Amino acid sequence: xxxxxxxxxxxxxxxxxxxxxxxxxxxxxxxxxxxxxxxxxxxxxxxxxxxxxxxxxxxxxxxxxxxxxxxxxxxxxxxxxxxxxxxxxxxxxxxxxxxxxxxxxxxxxxxxxxxxxxxxxxxxxxxxxxxxxxxxxxxxxxxxxxxxxxxxxxxxxxxxxxxxxxxxxxxxxxxxxxxxxxxxxxxxxxxxxxxxxxxxxxxxxxxxxxxxxxxxxxxxxxxxxxxxxxxxxxxxxxxxxxxxxxxxxxxxxxxxxxxxxxxxxxxxxxxxxxxxxxxxxxxxxxxxxxxxxxxxxxxxxxxxxxxxxxxxxxxxxxxxxxxxxxxxxxxxxxxxxxxxxxxxxxxxxxxxxxxxxxxxxxxxxxxxxxxxxxxxxxxxxxxxxxxxxxxxxxxxxxxxxxxxxxx
Amino acid sequence: xxxxxxxxxxxxxxxxxxxxxxxxxxxxxxxxxxxxxxxxxxxxxxxxxxxxxxxxxxxxxxxxxxxxxxxxxxxxxxxxxxxxxxxxxx
Numbered sequence: 001x002x003x004x005x006x007x008x009x010x011x012x013x014x015x016x017x018x019x020x021x022x023x024x025x026x027x028x029x030x031x032x033x034x035x036x037x038x039x040x041x042x043x044x045x046x047x048x049x050x051x052x053x054x055x056x057x058x059x060x061x062x063x064x065x066x067x068x069x070x071x072x073x074x075x076x077x078x079x080x081x082x083x084x085x086x087x088x089x090x091x092x093x094x095x096x097x098x099x100x101x102x103x104x105x106x107x108x109x110x111x112x113x114x115x116x117x118x119x120x121x122x123x124x125x126x127x128x129x130x131x132x133x134x135x136x137x138x139x140x141x142x143x144x145x146x147x148x149x150x151x152x153x154x155x156x157x158x159x160x161x162x163x164x165x166x167x168x169x170x171x172x173x174x175x176x177x178x179x180x181x182x183x184x185x186x187x188x189x190x191x192x193x194x195x196x197x198x199x200x201x202x203x204x205x206x207x208x209x210x211x212x213x214x215x216x217x218x219x220x221x222x223x224x225x226x227x228x229x230x231x232x233x234x235x236x237x238x239x240x241x242x243x244x245x246x247x248x249x250x251x252x253x254x255x256x257x258x259x260x261x262x263x264x265x266x267x268x269x270x271x272x273x274x275x276x277x278x279x280x281x282x283x284x285x286x287x288x289x290x291x292x293x294x295x296x297x298x299x300x301x302x303x304x305x306x307x308x309x310x311x312x313x314x315x316x317x318x319x320x321x322x323x324x325x326x327x328x329x330x331x332x333x334x335x336x337x338x339x340x341x342x343x344x345x346x347x348x349x350x351x352x353x354x355x356x357x358x359x360x361x362x363x364x365x366x367x368x369x370x371x372x373x374x375x376x377x378x379x380x381x382x383x384x385x386x387x388x389x390x391x392x393x394x395x396x397x398x399x400x401x402x403x404x405x406x407x
Numbered sequence: 408x409x410x411x412x413x414x415x416x417x418x419x420x421x422x423x424x425x426x427x428x429x430x431x432x433x434x435x436x437x438x439x440x441x442x443x444x445x446x447x448x449x450x451x452x453x454x455x456x457x458x459x460x461x462x463x464x465x466x467x468x469x470x471x472x473x474x475x476x477x478x479x480x481x482x483x484x485x486x487x488x489x490x491x492x493x494x495x496x497x
Contacts, residue, residue, distance in 0.1 A: 011461075011462070022492065022494060022495065023417075023462065023492035023494050025417045025418065025452070026452060027452070027460060027462070028452070028453075028460055028461075028462040028463045028492050028493065028494075029461075029462050029494070030462065030494035131495070131496050180496075181471070181496075182469070184495055184496035185464075185466065185469070185471075185489075185491060187495065187496075188491045188492065188495045188496075189489070189491065191495075192415060192416045198495075200495060200496050200497055201495045201496070204494070204495065204497075208497075235497055236496050236497020237497065238497040239497075287473065288471060288473050288474065290474070300496065300497060302464075302471065302473075302493075302496075303496075303497065304493060304494045304495060304496050304497050305494075305497065307461070
């Protein structure tokens with residue numbers, strides 16, 4: 001059962017009844033779900049989780065909604081793979097990759113969305129929507145279809161065509177003439193006029209909680225141990241803050257031993273690096289930017305959780321890296337070549353940031369590092385141009401005329 | 408011709424139910440000051456030491472004021488100022 005008690009303002013601690021609300025009416029601070037932690041502790045156990053389904057719903061006691069099959073497409077419990085070849089290439093010690101591109105719609109967004117759409121059903125809402133850079137749109141449209149709800153997904157007009165194509169088969173895609181931040185503003189305004197469940201607007205407190213399951217799975221898959229250092233791509237910053245929160249909750253409810261602090265580092269593209277810039281400048285003011293990067297799924301110039309991301313990174317002794325588009329594509333190739341994982345540019349940002357943090361000595365070889373690969377490479381096929389691959393005759397001689405290898 | 412400020416739904420009880428409030432054109436901080444004088448409780452919610460709170464986003468004609476001149480941004484006749492929570496998205 002769900003142990004969520006109320007919504008609480010992160011800034012002024014005022015509480016609100018659970019409902020489709022996302023900001024404090026008094027100070028405009030973000031609302032977050034508060035749980036009855038004692039009840040969670042009394043109910044949750046490693047054995048109960050192990051006996052649960054191979055999806056994020058195995059952690060239902062730590063989520064703000066009753067578990068339901070109505071929105072379940074199988075999100076979560078993705079592979080955590082040891083990446084020795086990539087580690088060797090980057091000069092790292094023990095490296096693990098959480099391959100979240102293997103979710104039902106091929107990005108981590110299925111985690112927050114399955115939770116948010118379940119909450120929309122609980123609230124009796126008929127339509128769900130979102131502001132998206134592509135992956136979220138895909139996920140919302142799919143989960144809404146599964147739940148029998150209408151969906152409107154709003155995207156900037158210039159996202160990768162392949163992301164729109166896949167999503168248009170599932171729901172209504174609304175292309176907006178503007179950046180993601182314009183789309184986001186529009187959705188906040190639509191929220192004033194329509195009784196929808198906009199997953200990353202008025203359902204955001206519940207939605208964001210779904211991302212905690214990445215921390216839960218990481219610990220469970222490491223044998224209920226916390227990693228030393230994690231590297232997380234930063235768009236709005238919600239993923240980073242929720243993974244950090246997830247690790248803390250595991251200690252709070254007694255699922256892992258206390259005593260270890262997970263260092264949390266962020267990864268951004270230089271072309272959209274408001275959080276990395278604030279980190280480098282030593283300020284806690286995150287100034288908005290106008291994004292220009294190949295990593296379109298991370299192209300949020302005004303990150304809602306930028307401030308809190310910085311706090312998590314600084315409090316844990318992490319860092320925020322920013323990498324160029326050239327480094328991003330190179331890192332995508334390196335990941336594919338060394339580990340057989342094809343990721344979209346967001347994953348390239350993470351891998352390139354790993355390399356940069358290692359080079360800068362911000363990560364040491366004795367650390368157990370986990371990096372989060374959040375989206376699939378087949379979502380952005382335009383990044384890799386295979387060029388003109390030669391066609392050979394269907395004979396051994398034909399093969400040998402082009403490829404000299406004997407091995 | 409006045410400028411207008413769009414009030415978020417949750418704060419309309421502080422503007423006697425009005426979704427839109429008319430104000431004199433001018434610099435944004437003067438305009439916000441005027442708003443705070445007329446609706447003191449609204450002013451308290453939006454401003455801290457006369458500046459917009461950390462999680463309040465303000466748009467003049469759909470542009471974030473942080474890309475304009477912040478609270479020094481001029482608001483012309485007929486222009487619309489929109490106030491929105493900053494914590495959406497992602």
